[in-house]
Amino acid sequence: MTRCCSVPEEAPAPTSLSDEELLATLRDSEVARRRLYAAQLRTLAEIDARGLAQARGYGGAGALVRELFTLSPVRARRLLAHARAVADQVSPSGAPVSALLPETARALADGRLGEDQVEAIHSAMATLPTTVSEDDRACAERILCEAALSSEPRIVARLGREIQARLYPDGTAPSEPELAQPKRWLVLRQHTSGELSGSFSLDAETASLFTTLLSPLTAPSSDERGPLGRTRQQRQGDAFAEILRLAAHSPRTPHEAGEPVTLLVSTRLTDLRNSTGHGLVDGHLELPASQIRRLACDAKAAPVVLGSRGEILDIGRASRTVPRHLRRALIHRDGGCTFPGCDRKAKWCHAHHVRSWADGGPTALDNLALLCGNHHRLVHHTEWEVRMINGRPWFIPPAHHDPDREPLRNTLHTHRVRGLGTTADETRRPRCA
Known part of the structure; x- marks a missing residue:
């Protein structure tokens, strides 16, 4: 008997679909592909x-x-x-x-995970020592699976390495050469233009520290139009410059991330509240009011508020909107950028006001969230929303990302801060009101 493959009903041509239907078709086809992979x-x-x-x-x-x-x-x-x-x-x-991997199996069968995420989880679980208990293995898989729902596979792999280090902190004994005096050197060449170039060599321990600092800052950046045209070498140069700025401002306590810049902002009150028009920063730099709102999230600001005819209504006193003690509490709670799937550490992040400072939002822990520069801009200039739910920031995606607009949160830093003992209540996804 000859076996014939059934031919699926022909789908409508993409050119005949609306924008919303195109996005829905793409999502549905990916979910179907993942479910077919589970069946295979x-x-x-x-x-x-x-x-x-x-x-x-x-x-x-x-x-x-x-x-x-x-x-x-x-x-x-x-x-x-x-x-x-x-x-x-x-x-x-x-x-x-x-x-x-029962949690992974269920998520794959539901179409919530894909092949690459399964590979990241499977590889991470395979590296756990045989001495790890069944309870810890189950907890580790649950953490990895939850992270994979909103993170790239490389983030899941990194989280797997952190879990392994937590469960097996002693690692392997260092070799004799590693215990010897480290060999490090640096050669610099100063050019007449003021630029600096050179070469260096680092021992393994210092190299690991340096690459760890570079790594979160060298990911390709993008805007709403697509990836920005920076080569890997240029991104590494940008990251190195950022590390130097961090060291210059925080020689002893890197977690402070330096002193926020003091800005003299001149703008109309209505423009600031409505994110329209422009304003002057320090009297000469003209920026859109929407960008000034973002800068005001984590800066020392001296506002000069103007009336509808340009008259000065009030000259504010320079004050830090996020005091040092409050930033420390914010770092302890969030651990890093709170946007789903982002692995940027806390010292690279801004303090974002969930309810805008320009709209009267308080500078309080329950109105703040750590966001890296890219996601800070994303939240201010796109349809992504931030809501505080049970005292923690959750992110509401645009309808084109998820028609149901289910709240999402970043679980990567949650588990970094609290370890494997994080309760299910802390990661349970709430329903939107």
Whole structure:
């Protein structure tokens, strides 16, 4: 009997769809693809359990799918590893055995996770020491799976390394060369133009510190139109300059991130509240009022408020909008940028007023959230919203991102701050009102 593949009903042409329908179609197709991948893994796991590949002369199920679908060896091994990790098994005695990664399996079957996220979770779990208890393994998988729902795979992989370090803090003993006097050198060349160039060499420990500082600042930046045209070398130069500014302002306590700049802002009160028009900063730099609102979130500001005919209504006294003690509390609570999926650390972040300072929002812990520069601009200039729910910032995506506008939050820093003992209540997703 000849087996025929069913032909799905032809979808409408993309050119005939509205903007909202195009976005919905893209989301639906991705969810369907992920669910099909889950079904494929269950099928492959059953083939593996029955030994069908060996019965037909193959070395294993991986070799079977490699030939059937002309896959690379790496892709075939990955497919089989995922199947064994997320599919329920049957023991030799016939007893059912739950999947090794049950949380991941459920999220994949629901279409909430994709293949790359599954790979990041599986790889991170595979590196955990065998001495880790089952309870800690289950907790680690839950944390990784929750992070994968709103984070790129590289963020999940980094979180996996942090979990491994927390569960296995001693690591391996250093070798004799590592215990010797570190060899470091720096050669600088001053140019007549004032520019500086040079070369350097760092020992492994210092190199690790340096790359850790560089890493969160070298990710490609983007705006609403797409990635900004900065090469990797240019991004590394920008990151190095940022580290120097941080060191110059905070020689002893890096978590303070320097003193916020003092701004003399001249703008009309109505423009400031409505994010319209322009204002002068320090008497000469003209900026849009919407940008002044963002700068006012985490700066020392001396406002000069003008009336409708330009008359001075009030000259404010310079004051820090986020005092040092309050910023410390904010760092302790948030741990870093609170935007979903962002791994920027607290010392690189601004303090954002959830209810705008220009609209009378208080400078209080329950009205502040840490945001990196990119996501601070995103929140101020797009349809993303921030709401404080149970004392913590949650983010409401635009309708084109999620039609249901389900609140999201960044769980990466939550677990960094609180460890593996974070309760389910702290990460439970609320419903929008």
